[in-house]
Amino acid sequence: QVQLVQSGAEVKKPGASVKVSCKASGYTFTAYFMHWLRRAPGQGLEWMGWINPNSGATKYAQKFQGRVTMTRDTSISTAYVELSSLGFDDTAVYYCARGTTISPYDAFDIWGQGTMVTVSS
Amino acid sequence: QSALTQPPSASGSPGQSVTISCTGTSRDVGGYNYVSWYQHHPGRAPKLLISEVSRRPSGVPDRFSGSKSGNTASLTVSGLQAEDEADYYCSSYAGSDRGVFGGGTKLTVL
Numbered sequence: 001q002v003q004l005v006q007s008g009a010e011v012k013k014p015g016a017s018v019k020v021s022c023k024a025s026g027y028t029f030t031a032y033f034m035h036w037l038r039r040a041p042g043q044g045l046e047w048m049g050w051i052n053p054n055s056g057a058t059k060y061a062q063k064f065q066g067r068v069t070m071t072r073d074t075s076i077s078t079a080y081v082e083l084s085s086l087g088f089d090d091t092a093v094y095y096c097a098r099g100t101t102i103s104p105y106d107a108f109d110i111w112g113q114g115t116m117v118t119v120s121s
Numbered sequence: 122q123s124a125l126t127q128p129p130s131a132s133g134s135p136g137q138s139v140t141i142s143c144t145g146t147s148r149d150v151g152g153y154n155y156v157s158w159y160q161h162h163p164g165r166a167p168k169l170l171i172s173e174v175s176r177r178p179s180g181v182p183d184r185f186s187g188s189k190s191g192n193t194a195s196l197t198v199s200g201l202q203a204e205d206e207a208d209y210y211c212s213s214y215a216g217s218d219r220g221v222f223g224g225g226t227k228l229t230v231l
Contacts, residue, residue: 107172
């Protein structure tokens, strides 16, 4: 079946970087945009950006511009998000979510299980 | 982009209907028909309820419906059930290949 499986929880110190992976299965990885979102404790869902797995093109939310990098490895159908210069307010559950085949930003129909990233000194 | 505006909470008794609003601007909700809605139970992955303002994916009960008027989109949950108690989020395309989410609405089934 179609699913996205994310890497495990991470604990990082302030100023460090974190890289989360998202392995896709059950569909053609390169045919759908992949998005990354997060939900911090007590906060709402926040869209971070997308990557086109076919071309590698990316678009980031302005808030994360300069601090986030989204990549992919088509040989293993896996997308990655790396966030640098972590602060305490980056503590959140990070999700990958499948977009559509045509529009860069539409609806997200398949979600990963989430990866908890904790920033702690 | 500024977050879309949702009421922080909503409630209803079993069997009743509840409508959650999502207000944006002409640069997002009002300018495009790419409004979607998600249900999020804590500890689980969010679930797509509505895409493109009013399109319901297969498997989503027809108790969930979406609409839009001007800069405000709405999600209506009819025939409330206990399992509907969750957080609900709207999202919209906001131009330049970017999007934005609402702050979320906590739905309580009384």
